[in-house]
Amino acid sequence: MRERAASPAFDLMVQAEHLRKTYGPTPVLDGVSLELGAGQGLTLLGPNGTGKTTLLRILATLLRPTSGSLRIAGADALKEPEAVRGAIDMVGHGSWVYEDLSAMENLRFWSIMGGHDAAQTRLHTALEEVELDTVADQRARTFSAGMKRRLALARVLLGRARLLLLDEPFTGLDRAGRKWLGEFLMSFKARGGALIVATHSFDAGVGVADRVAILAGGRIVLDRPAAELGPDDLRRLYDELAMGPETAS
């Protein structure tokens, strides 16, 4: 699997077509199509409750769409989710941190679960990278939400994920934390990783993006290169496309 990834045909990390997800009669996602290449970042904007989390969970193979097709890293994610799981990592609302384990022990656990090298030095380097090395042996219970998110990112560093999905990664971070996370994500992209950041606050989320998409009412209503959009354009479009129908309904 990993060898094949080098070939150019597999440069498309995400290929989603007409994804629909319904709970009962109401659709949460109503035909979402999306493509993302390796080394690209996509910021997914949308007010709360428009299906961002649902979309991310489908892309992560945690949730099955009602219909549509999804290929991740060249493999059919709906037919053989197992095949793509090694290529995906995710930092969602939860940090996957066990409260009663130390930072180090948490990393050790997830490294081994992911089938990665769990050598002490390697774990320590990752902790240094996220600036948690001073609390490596403290229990995660004492950590702030921001520290837990950094611990989750250290876990991402240890893995071999080529697609990283982040759900509202900037909430609860101070200015320095946001800057740090931005740099972290840029370096992930620079190493050829694809990135999808779902957020409702576009000030923070747009910096790392090559493309910006707006999700509203279960559909992608805008998908453009970030370079084409000035901050004012974006705010105007966002208010128009995302907030408009929401407030109307």
Added chain:
Amino acid sequence: MRRAWIVVWKDVLSERRSKESLNALVFFSILLLFVFQFALGPERARVEAALPGLLWLGFILSGLLAFGRTFLVERENDCWEGLVLTPGDKSAIYVGKLAGNVLLMAVVEAVLLVLFAVFFGLDFTGVLPGLSLVLALGTLGLASVGTLFGAITAQMRARELLLPVLLLPAVVPILLGSVSATQTVLLGQPLAEAAAWLKLLAAADVVYLVVGLLTFEFVLEG
């Protein structure tokens, strides 16, 4: 195998630090002892006659508590998602969780036996090897189904209610076999007397274990 081991390591370490389940379970066992005593009255003969049943009643009730908690820790911080996204065979997680439950049950069973021995003036030392075999077979069966059903109910409302409703009828064979075999052992009869029951327990263990291993990935998906 390495994954199963790390799951056990993680759970045992967490448990050793929080002692959430173990403390509650040991205390629960002591309470059960009092309940049995009050329900049966002070006569020693009555306790002795009902002993195999009482023991397994205690194990099953504590087991219900333990199994129901098995996967709750995975709900904190959405660790469950991480387990689902773990590439590779999910049955390793089942094996790890099962081993953790068997360990926990073994501690509880040891505590209950000691308590029974002290409070009812019983002596288990002579029958200990036979008894351990019966306990091991019975516990493995209970925990195999309990771990699987605990994973199913962990994601549900009314899980405290649903787990016993699903588990108790399913483990009737384990209960029948264990109680009968325990009786044989406690009467001091040779283990061969209970051979049929031990075989049934072993067969049940294998069936439950295989079903658990094969179906766990579908349960884990949440």
Added chain:
Amino acid sequence: MAARVLGWLAALALVAGLVAAFGYAPREAVQGNVQRIMYLHVPAVLTAYLAFGLVFLGSLGYLLTRRPGWDRLALAAAEPGVLFTGITIASGSIWGKPTWGTWWTWDARLTSTAVLFLVYVGYLLLRGMVDEPDRRARAAAVVGILGAANIPIVHFSVKWWRALHQPATILGPESSPIATPIALALFTNWIAFTLLFAYLLAKRMQIARLEDMHAG
């Protein structure tokens, strides 16, 4: 349409079954007419086993293919299966009263049927507690598979457990060599119950399919 034909066939067969049970089969010498409960009791338990076999099949099919149709089969078989086990237990109990002088004895067949009843009532309760169709189907399928794998284990454990305390049961066909008319009446009723079950199954699956369609 097929369901309707099955329905009429089942109705006809049930009438024939009643005629066979009350008109054709002779009064049993030892037990008297109360033995006629057998024509209800035995077909009911056989149909229940058939139903739980289909629950197993549907569960397995769902986990392998993830097609909702398999889950509907499991559901549609489980409901009548529980009803038929209920009828087995009730008729056995009513049969037991004049025979043993008590409504309930821990007879092996009655006990293992009662255990199965509880297992599948739990199965239906579980189904009622999950709203998301795929999650419900998966959870139910696992319980359905374990339940079915458990049937022989329950059967043997209960049988041995009873064997410790009392000799074999008088309920059921294996108690004594059966005369031909009795066997024929049993057979007729067995066919009738199977047809009735097939009808209920088809009808229930049809309803479940419509419900799924309406749910989106």
Added chain:
Amino acid sequence: MPDNWSYVFSAYGLAAVVLLGYWRRLAGRAKSLAARGARRAA
């Protein structure tokens, strides 16, 4: 041995009540579903 017809009839009666009840419930549900389908189509 007495004949105990009352037991026989109560066993068959109970079974009939249970099965008929289930059948009527199914029929009722099918009817309401058909009505909903018709309303949706209209």
